Amino acid sequence: MNQYLLFKSRGALHAVNIEDVAGIGGDIGDEAQEVISAAVCFYGDKEEEKHSIKFGTTILKVAEVLDLVKFDEIYDKPAFFKNVPINGVGVLEDEIAILLKLKDIVNHCLKKGENYEW
Amino acid sequence: MKVLIVEVNGQLYGFELKKTRRIVSNVKYTPIPFVPKIFKGLSVLMGEVVTIVCLNGILGLEEFKGEEDLFLLIKGKESSWGFPINNIFDIVDIEEEKIEKLEDPFTIGDFKIGEEGVVLLIDTDRVEDYLYESVSSFQK
Numbered sequence: 001m002n003q004y005l006l007f008k009s010r011g012a013l014h015a016v017n018i019e020d021v022a023g024i025g026g027d028i029g030d031e032a033q034e035v036i037s038a039a040v041c042f043y044g045d046k047e048e049e050k051h052s053i054k055f056g057t058t059i060l061k062v063a064e065v066l067d068l069v070k071f072d073e074i075y076d077k078p079a080f081f082k083n084v085p086i087n088g089v090g091v092l093e094d095e096i097a098i099l100l101k102l103k104d105i106v107n108h109c110l111k112k113g114e115n116y117e118w
Numbered sequence: 119m120k121v122l123i124v125e126v127n128g129q130l131y132g133f134e135l136k137k138t139r140r141i142v143s144n145v146k147y148t149p150i151p152f153v154p155k156i157f158k159g160l161s162v163l164m165g166e167v168v169t170i171v172c173l174n175g176i177l178g179l180e181e182f183k184g185e186e187d188l189f190l191l192i193k194g195k196e197s198s199w200g201f202p203i204n205n206i207f208d209i210v211d212i213e214e215e216k217i218e219k220l221e222d223p224f225t226i227g228d229f230k231i232g233e234e235g236v237v238l239l240i241d242t243d244r245v246e247d248y249l250y251e252s253v254s255s256f257q258k
Contacts, residue, residue, distance in 0.1 A: 076168050081253060082253075
């Protein structure tokens with residue numbers, strides 16, 4: 001079973017497949033230090049896609065990186081969210097984490113514009 | 119038609135019993151990114167992912183008041199969805215001719231129940247269609 005990087009963002013649990021993670025960083029940007037304590041870097045596709053992708057990686061601002069986990073169960077997302085960049089949910093004991101679909105998130109953020117923060 | 123009546127923010131809402139799945143308590147759910155606020159989060163109940171929504175938000179009313187202790191789950195076309203309620207009121211058998219049609223897009227109509235007041239009978243199919251539509255329009 002795949003390992004996932006578990007983190008907290010917007011007060012909720014999220015997770016990404018560790019194979020998609022390029023690294024984990026500290027504070028990013030002075031103006032963001034009060035609300036951001038960590039950053040997870042994801043592999044991006046195209047260097048020329050400026051703003052959110054730099055040097056082949058995408059930085060996703062998160063509140064707290066928690067753990068590397070293997071979920072007890074993984075469920076597909078409900079049909080409502082067919083076009084939403086999530087994969088489904090992972091269950092760990094009695095906690096539920098939203099599994100993020102990274103490539104789709106990058107596209108989503110680029111589509112929304114440079115200042116878009118999810 | 120058998121109707122389950124529940125109370126949300128002091129208003130009575132009816133749901134065709136055959137469209138309801140169950141009432142559950144202590145539902146933990148996780149908020150979903152990239153979706154409209156009417157979606158409160160996802161939960162896993164009885165081995166199924168359940169989408170928790172805000173009924174009041176869908177109906178354009180003020181936010182749910184009170185503790186989120188009880189949730190009514192609706193049988194969806196592909197998966198269940200549900201929302202917090204304040205109380206379970208009753209289950210009644212109502213004749214369809216006693217239901218007065220309304221212009222509201224999310225209600226089949228309303229009917230009176232004893233001295234207690236008026237019950238808005240919710241069209242769960244229409245609500246579910248709206249949930250699908252709201253995600254796709256939010257994504258554009």
